[in-house]
Amino acid sequence: MNSRQEAEQELPAERRRRELLDAADRVVQREGPSASMNAIAAEAGITKPILYRHFGDKGGLYAALAKRHTDALLAALREALDAPADRRRRVEATLETYLVAIEARPQVYRFLMHPAETAPTGESGFDVGVHSAPLLRRLGEELAEVIETRIDLGPGGAQLARVWGHGIVGMMHAAGDWWLSERPCSRKELVSSLTELLWGRLAEAGDKPGGPVF
Secondary structure, X not given: OOHHHHHHHHOOHHHHHHHHHHHHHHHHHHHHHHOOHHHHHHHHOOOHHHHHHHHOOHHHHHHHHHHHHHHHHHHHHHHHHOOOOOHHXXXXXXXXXXXXXXXXXXXXXXXXXXXXXXXXXXXXXXXXXXXXXXXXXXXXXXXXXXXHHHEEOOOOHHHHHHHHHHHHHHHHHHHHHHHHHHOOOOHHHHHHHHHHHHHHHHHHOEEOOOOOOO
């Protein structure tokens, strides 16, 4: 057994998995959707079979990276929604938080939302049946829960909250995707325009009795 193999065995599985995800993150930040398993293994100083052993396949690695970044984004969005401000400002802050996140790490965004955009030579890339829909669905469900908990929508409120949650996330994703690729206006202008679009019905609804303020 060589020293690398010994080191591999000595590292606890979770710590090693985290280190490999860190290496994958670095490659994705450089290469975006064209990031290959070969490049990630090389960045981590291991062979591809070791990478597969920890994540199963490309889909497993993609899912692990997606969860890492989605968790971070959701934490930031929750912080914006809980900010000590009036409802309109919290809507603006939530939209701003999402756009700041995708602008700060555009290659990561493209990797997560457009995994098959550019396949590496000799590989199938990350077009493995795992795509942006589960990520957007998770964001939509999280926002729906916030809306249902905080806004009094009357009879049928739970269903309406889900419609609003998924609709708002779909709007943010589509508008953000277009904005990131074309930059037709400033981020501030986009936030203002999207807030105006959302504000009518949100302004009319009251806070849910006994619930957190929205």
